Amino acid sequence: MHLLNSRTGLAAFAVAAAVGVTACGSSSPSTNTTASTPATTPMVSTSQFTNSFSAMSSLTSLASAGKGKIAAILPDTTSSTRYVEFDEPDLTKAMTDAGLPSSDIIVQNGQGSDSTFLTDAKADITNGATVLLIDPEDSGTGLQVENYAKAHGVQVINYDRLVLGGPADYYVSFNNVLVGTLIGQGFVSCVKQWNIKHPNVIMMKGAATDNNATLFAEGYDAVLKSYFSSGAYTDVANTVGTWMPPVAQTEFEAAYTAHPSANSAVIPNDENGTPIITYLKSHGVKPNTFPTTGQDATLVGLQNVLTGYQCGTVYKAVYKEAQAAVALALYLRAGKTPPSSLLNGTTTDPTNKDSVPSVLLTPVWVTPSNMVDTIVKDNFVPTSQLCAGSVAADCTKYGITP
Numbered sequence: 001m002h003l004l005n006s007r008t009g010l011a012a013f014a015v016a017a018a019v020g021v022t023a024c025g026s027s028s029p030s031t032n033t034t035a036s037t038p039a040t041t042p043m044v045s046t047s048q049f050t051n052s053f054s055a056m057s058s059l060t061s062l063a064s065a066g067k068g069k070i071a072a073i074l075p076d077t078t079s080s081t082r083y084v085e086f087d088e089p090d091l092t093k094a095m096t097d098a099g100l101p102s103s104d105i106i107v108q109n110g111q112g113s114d115s116t117f118l119t120d121a122k123a124d125i126t127n128g129a130t131v132l133l134i135d136p137e138d139s140g141t142g143l144q145v146e147n148y149a150k151a152h153g154v155q156v157i158n159y160d161r162l163v164l165g166g167p168a169d170y171y172v173s174f175n176n177v178l179v180g181t182l183i184g185q186g187f188v189s190c191v192k193q194w195n196i197k198h199p200n201v202i203m204m205k206g207a208a209t210d211n212n213a214t215l216f217a218e219g220y221d222a223v224l225k226s227y228f229s230s231g232a233y234t235d236v237a238n239t240v241g242t243w244m245p246p247v248a249q250t251e252f253e254a255a256y257t258a259h260p261s262a263n264s265a266v267i268p269n270d271e272n273g274t275p276i277i278t279y280l281k282s283h284g285v286k287p288n289t290f291p292t293t294g295q296d297a298t299l300v301g302l303q304n305v306l307t308g309y310q311c312g313t314v315y316k317a318v319y320k321e322a323q324a325a326v327a328l329a330l331y332l333r334a335g336k337t338p339p340s341s342l343l344n345g346t347t348t349d350p351t352n353k354d355s356v357p358s359v360l361l362t363p364v365w366v367t368p369s370n371m372v373d374t375i376v377k378d379n380f381v382p383t384s385q386l387c388a389g390s391v392a393a394d395c396t397k398y399g400i401t402p
Contacts, residue, residue, distance in 0.1 A: 045341035046359060049323040051378050053097045056323060059330050060099035066333030068130025069104045070095060070326070072159065073120050073145075075137045076112035079243035080271050080296050082318055083109060087160075090322035091133070098330055114141040121145040125152050131329045133157045133172075137243075138209045139164040155332045158356070159325050161212040165351035169332070170343070171358040172325040174316045176212050180219020180268075182314050182365040183293045187266055188223065190291045190311030191233075199233045199291070202255045202265040204248065204272065205241030211350075213241060216268050216295075224266070236262050248272035249279060263290055270294035270301025270313055277309045285309075297366060299381050305368060306386075306394040312367040315374055324359045368398040376400055 042062060048055040072091045074083045088107050095105045106124055110117030117136050124132065125148070132149055134156060136142035142163030149156050150167050158171040191199050201224075206213025227233040237255035242248050248267070256262050267273040273294045280290055287308030294301050295314035304310035324342065331338040338357075345360040366374050375381055387395035387402040395402060 041336050043339050043341060044327050045339075046320070046324055046344055046361060049320040049327075051317070051319045051380075053093055053319070053323065056094050056097035056326070057099075059327060062330040062334045062336065063099040066130075066330060066335070068333060069106055069124065069128050070100065070131045070133070070329045070333060071106035071121070071124035071129040072108070072133040072325075073117055073124070073135065074107070074109045075117070075135050077109060078112060078245070078271075079137070080269060081298050082296050082316075086318035087135075087322060090319050091326060094323045094326035098326060100330070110136065112137065114138055117141050118144055118148075122148060125149060125154050129154060131155050131157065131333050133159040133325050133329060134163070135159040135161055136163065137207070139166070139211060140209075142166055157325055157328055157332075160321065161210060162347060162349060162356065164211055164349060166349075168356055170328055170338075171347050171356045172321060172328060173212075173347075173358070174321065174361045174363045176215035177219045179295055179314050179316070179363050180216035180221075181223055182219070182363060183216065183266065183268070183295065184220030184223025186312040186314075186365045186367070187220070187264070187291060187293050188227065190293075191264065194288045194291055194311075196264060196289075196291060199227075199264045200236045200259065200261045201233055202252060202259070202262050203235055203238045204252065204265060204267045205239065206268045206272075207243045208241050210243065213243070213268065220266055220293075243269070243272070245271050245275050249275040252276045253279060265290075265292050267292050267294055270296045270298040270304075270310075273304065273310060274298075274300050277304050280309070295363075297375055297380060299385055302366070302371070302375060302381060302386055303391050305366070306371070306391055306398065306400075312365050315364045315366045315380070316361070317364075317378060317380070319378075320361050324361065328359060368394075372399055 042058050044055055044058060074087055077084050091107050108120050118141055132154055134142060134145055143166045146156050146163060146166040146168055155169045158168045160173050162171050205217050228235045236259040239251040239255060273292050292310050294310055297313045297315040301313045305312055327342060328338055343357050343359060345358045346355045347358045348355055364374055376383060383400055383402045387400060
């Protein structure tokens with residue numbers, strides 16, 4: 001399943017050059033002069049990134065001017081399906097559509113191994129990478145990569161998550177505190193809509209080693225704090241945290257067994273939620289009775305939303321993130337200063353307090369009521385897959401046509 005339709009968004013640019021020819025003669029001195037207008041650096045903004053990828057074609061002059069490979073290293077294939085289904089092909093397409101030759105494109109996956117991630121990064125630099133896009137699961141691994149890259153004159157962009165304490169040049173991601181805020185707000189709205197009289201909540205988190213997990217929790221904890229302190233909700237359990245779905249299920253089952261009054265759960269992503277929802281179904285839980293949350297808008301997550309087992313999911317249009325990261329990499333590779341229309345913010349590294357220039361994109365909370373205008377409109381998940389089997393009736397209910 002993959003996106004790629006829709007349209008719009010080109011950053012306009014012009015290249016003008018006047019070429020003068022110097023003439024030589026034995027009897028008449030030359031009066032010709034040479035004049036030239038330097039090529040204009042193309043401009044692009046985050047608002048131009050659509051799932052047509054058309055904005056990337058405005059950056060071909062950057063691709064021509066730059067030297068070296070752009071190497072992207074993704075974290076794994078298990079914590080979220082997005083890395084295989086979206087990030088990998090979207091990064092590749094963004095580079096290709098910008099005119100980068102295939103010989104200068106590297107997109108890899110660390111397969112959940114810190115040693116593989118570091119080995120890939122070193123090999124990429126040896127093979128001529130001048131810009132790295134890295135998304136390590138663990139900041140310690142990311143720090144090793146960044147220090148090695150800096151020692152070899154290679155620039156680094158933190159992709160999707162910030163490496164803590166490192167010398168990263170730039171950061172591209174969604175506003176991750178806002179992701180958590182949307183999860184919290186979506187949960188509150190769902191509790192009311194599903195008429196849960198007194199929520200007894202199991203609070204779950206992502207991996208403790210992942211700064212994004214910390215930011216997500218910061219967002220939803222801030223939303224729910226007043227509900228817990230007032231007694232409107234009860235926080236019955238807090239799990240350790242993981243991005244491994246089987247581990248998340250084990251953590252949930254332990255909490256649910258210890259607290260049988262639990263009737264809701266704040267879950268940080270769709271992948272962790274999927275086996276938990278399967279477990280709840282096996283224990284007779286009916287639709288619209290046990291609020292859960294998620295993010296990443298996975299196929300199964302969206303189906304759980306439609307069928308009433310998940311309140312909603314945070315939709316992060318990966319095609320925007322991939323294009324933003326590649327655009328930034330192209331400026332760096334060409335030795336150009338990225339425009340403020342692309343770098344739209346800064347992020348403070350909580351470890352070294354550095355202010356990291358950032359591209360921060362806006363996530364969207366998706367429920368059945370706005371799925372047509374978001375997921376379906378972007379063809380993020382084809383409706384033929386979304387509405388397959390028993391979900392067809394729910395799609396019809398919410399105006400989604402397969």
